[in-house]
Amino acid sequence: MKYFSKEFPGRSFSLIPLGDTHLGSPQCNKKFFLSTVERIEKERDTYCVLMGDLVENALVGSVGDIYEQTSSPQEQVEEVESILEPIKHKILFTIIGNHEQRTTRVAGLKPTAQIASNLKIPFGGFSCYARFTVDAKYGVFTAYFHHNTGGGYTKGGKTNRSVKLREITPTADATFSGHMHVTARTPTEWYECRRKGVHKCIGYDYIIGSALDYDESYAEMRAKPPASTEFIKVSFIGSNSGRYDNRRQLYEIILPQGVANG
Secondary structure: EEEEEEEEEEEEEEEEEEEEOOEEEEOHHHHHHHHHHHHHHHHHOEEEEEEEOOEEEHHHHOOOOOOOOOOOHHHHHHHHHHHHHHHHHEEEEEEEHHHHHHHHHHHOOOOOHHHHHHHHHOOOEEEEEEEEEOOOOEEEEEEEEEOOOOOOHHHHHHHHHHHHHHHHOOOEEEEEEOOOEEEEEEEEEEEEEEEOOEEEEEEEEEEOOOOOOOOOHHHHHOOOOOOOOEEEEEEEOOOOOOOOOOOOEEEEEOOOOOOOOO
16 A cells, blocks of 8 residues: 655645546547546646546456457557646546556556656555645545445445445545446544544545446446446545534536536
């Protein structure tokens, strides 16, 4: 597990975890991918963590069809680097997804490490535990990031799998996972005994969504539920601490342009 720490100058900052874009898949909504990157670039206090499966990277023997890819795996990596170049200064770090890991198992190549090296951003390996500090008393947030594995085909199964990450970091303010191709936010509460008394804490477990469309996809072929073509934005807002935790996490769904949020 890697460690990452960053101090933000204001009382708050926002994070758009970006993953499961599957560039190179015919089902990748590239326009949505590009518009989300543009949003990160334009919003002053919005940052990004790369959550894996940025490329389809279909190989012989993998579930994805190598003959339906819109470009070769190497071309996919190069295009992702080009897309992310304008926001590389706002990418906190990147972690590995199972689609990138395919090449490591087959040929020993590491696409995620290559992207991190070429864009000069920190490489978080399989998982990363981060400490974010904002300019407010007790304004520290901890967050655990993992692409995740397994899951299920029901929304409940996917949510349960994301919540399981909390067993690794039970007191994290937030956990973030991809892989499920849906969005979700699950709250959890616990109490801590501190020097000035009992303190109530609230954490959240997030699933980040995807840039995948459904038509003619593997999911449609297998009669499985469609992916959610949406991402999330989480704003971390610091606050003075009392008996209860007054820090806040604001949650927003990001939809493709022209799709109403309702």
